[in-house]
Structure formats: C-alpha cells, structure tokens
Amino acid sequence: xxxAVVEEVCSLKEARKKVLACVRAQSYEVIEISQACGLVIAxxxxxxxxxxxxxxxxxxxxxxxxxxxxxxxxxxALRLTGAITTGDKTDISLTPGSAIKITTGAPLPGxxxxxxxxxxxxxRGDLVFPMKPVIKGQYVLRPGSLATRETIVARRGDILVPxxxxxxxxxxxxxxxxxxxxxxxxxxxxxxxxxxxxxxxDMSVFCSNRYLLSALVKNYGGESIALGIAPDDEEIxxxxxxxxxxxxxxxxxxxxxxxxxxxxxxAWRRLGIEIIFDGVLMHPAKGTAFGYKDGVLFFSLPGNPLxxxxxxxxxxxxxxxxxxxxxxxxxxxxxxxxxxxxxxGKDGTPRFFWGRAVFQESELTVWPLGLEKTDVLSQISKxxxxxxxxxxxxxxxxxxxxxxxxxxxxxxxxxxxxxxx
Amino acid sequence: xxxAVVEEVCSLKEARKKVLACVRAQSYEVIEISQACGLVIAxxxxxxxxxxxxxxxxxxxxxxxxxxxxxxxxxxALRLTGAITTGDKTDISLTPGSAIKITTGAPLPGxxxxxxxxxxxxxRGDLVFPMKPVIKGQYVLRPGSLATRETIVARRGDILVPxxxxxxxxxxxxxxxxxxxxxxxxxxxxxxxxxxxxxxxDMSVFCSNRYLLSALVKNYGGESIALGIAPDDEEIxxxxxxxxxxxxxxxxxxxxxxxxxxxxxxAWRRLGIEIIFDGVLMHPAKGTAFGYKDGVLFFSLPGNPLxxxxxxxxxxxxxxxxxxxxxxxxxxxxxxxxxxxxxxGKDGTPRFFWGRAVFQESELTVWPLGLEKTDVLSQISKxxxxxxxxxxxxxxxxxxxxxxxxxxxxxxxxxxxxxxx
Numbered sequence: 039x040x041x042a043v044v045e046e047v048c049s050l051k052e053a054r055k056k057v058l059a060c061v062r063a064q065s066y067e068v069i070e071i072s073q074a075c076g077l078v079i080a081x082x083x084x085x086x087x088x089x090x091x092x093x094x095x096x097x098x099x100x101x102x103x104x105x106x107x108x109x110x111x112x113x114x115a116l117r118l119t120g121a122i123t124t125g126d127k128t129d130i131s132l133t134p135g136s137a138i139k140i141t142t143g144a145p146l147p148g149x150x151x152x153x154x155x156x157x158x159x160x161x162r163g164d165l166v167f168p169m170k171p172v173i174k175g176q177y178v179l180r181p182g183s184l185a186t187r188e189t190i191v192a193r194r195g196d197i198l199v200p201x202x203x204x205x206x207x208x209x210x211x212x213x214x215x216x217x218x219x220x221x222x223x224x225x226x227x228x229x230x231x232x233x234x235x236x237x238x239x240d241m242s243v244f245c246s247n248r249y250l251l252s253a254l255v256k257n258y259g260g261e262s263i264a265l266g267i268a269p270d271d272e273e274i275x276x277x278x279x280x281x282x283x284x285x286x287x288x289x290x291x292x293x294x295x296x297x298x299x300x301x302x303x304x305a306w307r308r309l310g311i312e313i314i315f316d317g318v319l320m321h322p323a324k325g326t327a328f329g330y331k332d333g334v335l336f337f338s339l340p341g342n343p344l345x346x347x348x349x350x351x352x353x354x355x356x357x358x359x360x361x362x363x364x365x366x367x368x369x370x371x372x373x374x375x376x377x378x379x380x381x382x383g384k385d386g387t388p389r390f391f392w393g394r395a396v397f398q399e400s401e402l403t404v405w406p407l408g409l410e411k412t413d414v415l416s417q418i419s420k421x422x423x424x425x426x427x428x429x430x431x432x433x434x435x436x437x438x439x440x441x442x443x444x445x446x447x448x449x450x451x452x453x454x455x456x457x458x459x
Numbered sequence: 460x461x462x463a464v465v466e467e468v469c470s471l472k473e474a475r476k477k478v479l480a481c482v483r484a485q486s487y488e489v490i491e492i493s494q495a496c497g498l499v500i501a502x503x504x505x506x507x508x509x510x511x512x513x514x515x516x517x518x519x520x521x522x523x524x525x526x527x528x529x530x531x532x533x534x535x536a537l538r539l540t541g542a543i544t545t546g547d548k549t550d551i552s553l554t555p556g557s558a559i560k561i562t563t564g565a566p567l568p569g570x571x572x573x574x575x576x577x578x579x580x581x582x583r584g585d586l587v588f589p590m591k592p593v594i595k596g597q598y599v600l601r602p603g604s605l606a607t608r609e610t611i612v613a614r615r616g617d618i619l620v621p622x623x624x625x626x627x628x629x630x631x632x633x634x635x636x637x638x639x640x641x642x643x644x645x646x647x648x649x650x651x652x653x654x655x656x657x658x659x660x661d662m663s664v665f666c667s668n669r670y671l672l673s674a675l676v677k678n679y680g681g682e683s684i685a686l687g688i689a690p691d692d693e694e695i696x697x698x699x700x701x702x703x704x705x706x707x708x709x710x711x712x713x714x715x716x717x718x719x720x721x722x723x724x725x726a727w728r729r730l731g732i733e734i735i736f737d738g739v740l741m742h743p744a745k746g747t748a749f750g751y752k753d754g755v756l757f758f759s760l761p762g763n764p765l766x767x768x769x770x771x772x773x774x775x776x777x778x779x780x781x782x783x784x785x786x787x788x789x790x791x792x793x794x795x796x797x798x799x800x801x802x803x804g805k806d807g808t809p810r811f812f813w814g815r816a817v818f819q820e821s822e823l824t825v826w827p828l829g830l831e832k833t834d835v836l837s838q839i840s841k842x843x844x845x846x847x848x849x850x851x852x853x854x855x856x857x858x859x860x861x862x863x864x865x866x867x868x869x870x871x872x873x874x875x876x877x878x879x880x
Contacts, residue, residue: 071655071670072670072673072685075674075677075870075871075873076867076870076871076872076873077871077872078872085836089836090664096763098721123650123691124649124650124651124691141691142762143649143651143664143762144651183832183833183835184835184836185834185835185836185837186834189834189836189837190837191836191837191840192837192840196840196841197867197872197873197875197876197880198873199674199841199842199843199866199867199873199876200670200671200674200675200678200768200842200866200867201671201768201813201839201840201841201842201843201866202840202841203667203670203671203674204667204668204670204671204674204764204768204839205667205836205837205839205840206840207655207665207666207667207670207671208665208667208764208836209655209665209836210655210656210665211655211656212654212655212656213656219871228545228564229544229545229547230545230564230565233633234492234628234630234631234632234633235631235632235633235634243511243564244628244629244630244631245628246624246625246626246628246629247625249492249493249621249624249625249628250621250622250624250625250628252493253496253620253621253624253625254621256496257621258872259871259872264493270544270545270562300519341563341564342517343625343629347621347622347625359872359875362872364872364875364880366878370874370875370878372818372821373820373821392622397793399794400793400794400823400860402821411604412604413606413607413610414604414605414606415506415510415605415606415610415612415626415629415630416606416610416611416612416613416626418622418625418626419612419613419617419622419623419626419627420617420620420622420623421620421621421622422620439821445620445621445622446497446618446620446621447868447869447874448868448869448870448871448872448873448874449496449497449869449870450496450497450498450640450680450869451497451498451499451618451679451680451780451783451785451869452496452497452618452619452620452869453791453868453869453874454618454780454785454791455618455620457787457791459618459785
C-alpha cells in the first residue's frame with residue numbers, strides 16, 4: 039500500500055458524510071397514480087374544491103327535515119314525494135312534512151338535513167313512519183368535511199402509502215410528480231465468476247453478489263441495472279464504466295485486492311473518477327472505496343458477498359435514500375435484543391454481522407448468523423438484517439441491546455420474516 | 460333485513476376462520492431468480508457439491524506450506540516458482556521451500572496450506588521473505604465451508620430475502636419454483652363513481668377505493684387486477700363477475716346498502732356464489748360479506764374507502780397471506796403505544812382506526828387519525844397502519860398499548876414512514 043492510499047482511509051461516520059456530500063438533487067418524473075405506491079411525491083396536492091361539494095347521504099333510506107319530526111314525537115308520518123338515486127342530477131326539494139327516498143352517496147334534496155336508514159322506518163303506502171327519534175344531521179356527510187378547498191392533502195416529500203394515494207385520487211388527480219428512483223448499475227468483477235446455471239468447471243464461482251446487491255438496491259428504493267461480469271482487467275473495466283452515464287450510482291464488487299490485480303481504482307483513475315476515500319474503518323469490508331465524477335457515485339465493494347452486502351447497507355444505502363430525498367445519517371435501524379452472545383472486536387472499529395430478527399410480542403429479538411464459519415450458505419440464507427456493534431463494544435452477552443438494519447422490507451412478503459416466517 | 464341475513468352475521472374471529480377454510484393451495488410457477496425477491500419458495504434447495512470444492516485463497520499474495528516456515532523462524536526466504544490467477548485451470552504444485560503467487564479466489568496449488576498477503580512479505584528478486592509469523596491455514600477458505608454436498612440451503616416455504624437469493628445462486632441455480640402471487644380482482648360499484656381526471660360534474664365521486672385496495676393488495680403479497688367501475692345494477696355486476704375466472708379472489712367495494720340497491724349479494728345469488736357470511740361484528744365495515752364458488756373467494760366491502768380499507772386488512776389480507784402459504788390468524792401486528800386517547804366503543808365489537816406509527820428508539824408510538832371528522836383526507840393521507848381496539852375495551856388513555864397492523868410495507872420506501880419519514 040502506498041502512503042496516499044493510507045491517508046484516504048476514514049471512519050465509517052466520515053465516509054458516510056463524504057458520500058452524502060456528493061449526492062445531488064434527483065429529478066422527478068410524472069407517473070400514473072396506480073404506479074406511485076411507496077415513491078416520494080415531488081409536488082403539493084391541494085383539494086381543488088370542497089369535498090364533498092354538498093351534503094351527501096351516508097345510507098340508503100329517506101331524506102327528511104329533522105324539524106318536521108321534532109314537534110309531534112317519533113311516530114309522526116311523512117309523505118313520500120320522490121326519490122334521488124346516487125349519480126342523479128336533480129333539483130328536487132322537500133316540502134314540509136315530506137320525505138324523499140335516497141341512496142347512499144346521493145346529494146340531499148333541498149331543505150333536507152337528515153337521513154333515516156331503511157331499517158329505521160315503516161312504510162305504508164306513500165307514508166313513512168320513523169321508528170326511532172331522528173337527530174338533526176344524522177347519516178349526512180357535510181360539505182367540505184373530507185377537505186375544504188385549498189386544503190393540503192399531501193406535501194412534497196411525503197411517501198405515498200396506500201391512504202395517501204386514495205386521498206389524492208379523492209381530489210380527482212390521476213397523474214403525479216414523483217422523485218425518480220435512483221438507477222444503480224451493478225458490476226461484478228472476477229475472471230472466475232460466472233452466471234448461475236453456466237455449465238461450469240468445478241473451480242467456477244457464481245455471481246451471487248450481483249443478485250444480493252440487486253435485491254438490496256430494491257430495499258432502499260432503487261432500481262438495479264445489471265452491468266454484467268467484467269474480467270480482472272482495468273482497460274475492459276474502464277470501457278464498461280465509461281458507458282454508464284445512465285446510472286446515478288455504480289456499484290462494483292470485487293477487483294479490490296491490494297496486489298497487482300487491484301484494477302478497480304486503476305480504471306477509475308483512467309476515467310478521471312476522483313477517489314474520495316479508499317478504505318473504511320469497519321469490519322468486514324474495510325476495503326470499501328468511493329469515487330465521484332459528474333454527479334455519478336462510484337462504490338468499490340469487496341468481492342466476498344457477505345462483506346459486500348454489509349458495505350452496501352452501511353454506505354450505499356444512505357446515498358440511495360438521499361437520492362430519494364430522504365436523508366439518514368445511518369441506515370434506518372431498529373433496536374433488538376441479542377439471542378446469542380457476540381465476540382468482542384478491535385477497539386475503534388464498528389463490526390457488523392448478518393442476523394435474523396423476529397418480533398416477539400413487542401420486542402425484537404435477533405440471532406447472529408454464520409459465526410461458526412461452517413455451513414455458511416444455509417445460515418446466511420436466513421438473514422433479514424445486519425447487526426451493528428458499536429465502536430469499542432466489548433463482548434456482548436445474550437440479552438444485550440443492539441441496533442439492527444432490516445434488509446427484508448420493501449419487496450413482496452420479505453417483511454414477514456420479521457414476523458417469524 | 461330478513462332473518463336469513465341476520466343469522467349469517469358473525470364475529471370477526473369466526474369470519475376469519477370461515478375465510479381461511481375456503482383458501483385452497485396455490486399453484487407454483489418457475490421464475491428467473493432475479494425476480495424472486497420477497498416471494499415464497501416452493502422447492503427445497505440443496506448444495507449440489509461441496510462449496511467451495513477445493514481450498515481457495517482469500518487474499519492476493521503467496522501460497523505457501525506453513526511447515527516450510529515453522530522451523531527456521533519468520534525471516535526464512537521462499538523461492539518464487541510460479542503464479543496462479545483466479546479462474547486459471549492449473550495442476551501446479553509447491554515444491555519444498557517454494558512459494559507461488561496467487562490471487563484472491565484462486566485454488567491453492569498442491570501442497571500449499573496457507574496464504575501470505577502481499578502486504579506481509581518483502582520480495583527481492585525471486586525470493587519471498589515473510590514479515591510476520593504464518594499460521595497454518597491462514598487466508599484459506601476450506602472446501603465445503605460454505606456448504607457441504609446435500610446441505611439444505613433453502614426450504615420450501617422460506618421467504619426469499621436478499622441473502623436467501625444469494626445463497627441459492629451460490630449453488631448454481633438460476634430458476635426457482637415459487638408460489639404464484641394471488642391475483643386479486645378489484646371492482647368498484649356506484650353510478651356516481653368515476654375515474655380521477657374525468658371531467659366531472661360537481662356530484663362525482665372518484666374511485667379512490669380502487670387505488671387504496673390495489674395498494675393494499677401489494678402490501679399482502681398479491682397482484683391486483685382492475686375490473687373497473689360497475690353501475691349499481693345486479694345484472695351488469697353478475698356479467699362482470701362471471702368473466703373473472705382468472706382471479707383467486709375478487710373484492711367488490713360498494714353496492715352493499717340495505718335498501719333496494721344491495722345488488723352485490725343479488726348478483727352473487729344469480730351466479731350461484733355461496734354466501735358464507737353477510738355482516739361481521741366490527742366497527743367500521745360491519746356490512747362486509749364473503750362468498751365462495753369454485754375456489755374463488757368473493758369479498759363485498761363497504762363503499763366508503765376508510766371502512767373498506769379496514770375491512771380489507773382485517774379479512775382479505777389473511778386470505779391473501781394463506782394463498783401465499785403463510786397462515787396468520789389475524790394480520791401481522793406490532794404493539795404500539797397510543798400517543799392520544801381513543802374513545803370507548805360498544806362491548807362485543809372490536810373497533811379499528813387508521814393511525815400513523817413511528818419507531819422512536821425501541822418503541823413504536825401511534826397517532827390515531829381522522830377522529831374529528833374534519834379535514835379527513837389530509838389526516839388519513841398520513842396513515843401507515845390500522846389500530847386494533849380489542850373487544851370490550853373501554854376508553855383508552857394516552858400511553859395505552861394497542862395492536863397495530865402496518866400497511867406501509869412491501870413496496871418501495873413505504874416502510875420509511877415507520878421511521879418517521
């Protein structure tokens with residue numbers, strides 16, 4: 039290692055700051071609202087008018103004026119003089135002592151202020167007999183009760199959960215400005231690495247890294263673009279990177295050895311990508327490097343999937359979240375109780391472990407995985423989070439509280455693993 | 460209401476049992492592994508051979524036999540006799556007192572048992588001088604340490620989180636059997652209901668229900684199919700339902716009034732759909748009904764989006780989860796602390812409120828929304844969960860513990876709302 043490289047090694051906290059400082063504001067796109075779930079809205083939505091614009095019946099029944107019934111008790115009969123069905127456009131009005139048949143969702147006729155549901159009346163011929171006292175305003179949705187004109191229904195930067203979408207549709211809006219998802223190119227390096235189901239010799243290593251990183255991209259709101267597998271050749275690597283101006287971020291795994299084959303940084307230098315840091319004080323993945331050019335973020339992660347996934351969550355994730363206009367100093371975390379002790383690490387270096395976290399009653403419990411270094415694949419296969427052991431922590435006994443970063447959210451049923459599935 | 464209908468009203472617990480009893484086993488499909496994130500695997504995955512199949516270098520450096528260095532101390536020189544690069548197929552072997560240059564991921568040469576990283580040696584000409592003591596086996600990945608042949612890497616029924624996918628790729632598998640996502644048809648009824656951005660008269664109501672229910676379908680692992688908007692006409696409704704044999708489940712919102720316009724159940728009767736229950740003891744959405752025919756589940760939900768969303772989460776969600784082979788007696792829930800008191804309800808009826816839940820340190824706090832019945836849209840717009848108030852609960856003061864069902868998971872960044880975004 040030469041001296042320049044040593045100087046560029048930094049703490050995880052510093053590294054995250056440097057990464058966040060390079061993120062520029064993302065542009066927006068206009069999409070159909072049915073595609074908007076979980077995206078970040080880039081405009082403010084106001085009600086264009088009072089919603090509802092007039093009094094609306096909340097039941098199938100009879101529109102009445104409560105005043106007609108207040109004098110003579112609840113048995114007084116009303117004369118049925120018409121009907122209003124939902125969707126009707128009508129100027130019909132009550133006359134004193136009358137009732138008008140009405141359906142749920144229909145506008146109240148003039149002079150009516152209350153609705154009596156079908157089940158609360160008796161009808162004989164054209165006479166309607168209320169069976170219960172009528173409270174003025176009952177079963178009526180008041181004008182503007184859902185929203186008054188100019189009320190803000192959603193704000194710029196809100197995340198579009200199901201009810202946000204429904205409220206926006208209620209204002210009549212079908213298209214929305216949202217922040218574009220960050221596009222993340224994923225490039226795997228290594229002469230020995232092949233795609234799965236390649237009819238390989240025994241020495242082949244499958245590019246599990248690409249699939250792991252791609253799934254993690256989704257977890258932090260990005261869209262992954264497979265840039266394929268590159269040989270350990272800085273010229274070829276540079277030519278691939280040069281073509282990728284369509285990405286907001288390029289993640290390269292492997293090719294980071296300290297020997298002659300450290301071709302990622304050499305390729306970056308060829309392309310004039312500024313190396314912002316080269317090495318982070320963390321375990322594992324201390325070889326993680328970060329470069330920047332023309333608004334594109336470049337991450338060089340270890341070739342070992344277990345380490346590269348941790349590096350991704352600790353550093354790439356906060357960049358992706360900031361591109362989506364959500365700034366976090368560290369990846370979103372929950373507090374969990376250790377189900378098993380964890381060994382002490384070196385002072386001054388935070389350590390990370392894969393884990394499986396499960397909510398039990400109101401408490402999150404986490405099991406560290408793969409500590410034994412045997413049967414690693416079937417252990418790690420169960421991981422739904424990364425356990426974060428703080429700088430300077432000693433041996434952590436069972437029952438200790440630790441921070442965990444869940445990596446099972448955001449696609450289909452992954453979150454159910456937190457519920458013990 | 461006639462007597463038959465009254466008899467079919469049941470408790471929420473009974474209703475869920477009846478729904479679950481109608482769910483039949485879902486078929487599987489084969490998909491490319493990059494599309495598998497968050498789905499449920501329908502086959503068992505075993506390692507086809509030891510992984511790795513031989514000893515592999517974990518560093519760029521020099522392959523050596525530790526025994527060559529154990530006698531004469533750590534300064535003994537080794538003669539450089541060759542090089543192995545990752546991906547090479549070579550039968551090269553160490554000779555006593557020699558070292559072979561090696562890259563990360565390359566197979567160890569014969570007779571080598573340890574790797575010395577570049578940074579821990581000095582090289583002069585063809586002599587390699589180790590600078591530190593060498594521990595036998597250092598920086599070497601042992602055969603079968605990731606998985607031994609026939610080890611189970613993933614089990615039938617596992618949810619495919621990012622590391623499950625990576626572990627499966629490590630076995631060389633590119634295609635997977637997964638349980639098909641439930642297909643949920645969503646039909647909105649009402650003569651007055653229109654799509655948003657329709658240039659409507661003032662009386663129009665937009666079909667926010669369709670968008671709300673569609674977003675909720677995603678949250679519980681399903682795929683939604685828009686069946687459009689139907690008028691309040693049982694004949695037309697029946698003709699639409701009859702065509703929908705491609706769905707596992709059909710959800711209809713609206714058209715459930717107790718008056719003459721209760722056309723959903725009439726349409727069901729026309730089609731020979733068995734009405735399993737008609738009415739559930741819960742608030743809101745007590746008009747929820749459920750029918751069954753030929754393996755397809757039919758739900759009739761209220762027309763009011765706030766009520767229909769609650770009904771969906773309480774009843775449809777458990778059906779969708781069971782179709783995905785995940786059986787829950789009630790929707791997945793977390794325990795939260797009430798940030799604001801909730802009013803008492805009627806005994807014997809569980810009550811539900813929309814809420815916004817946020818993790819603060821290790822505790823989940825929830826704010827009930829829309830209690831005031833004013834400005835409802837901008838209130839409900841923020842909801843990321845449903846608050847479940849148990850049967851018989853009295854007034855719940857601020858600080859009480861309640862169960863909440865999150866409805867913000869599983870698509871893009873929705874889950875960040877639980878982190879205060």
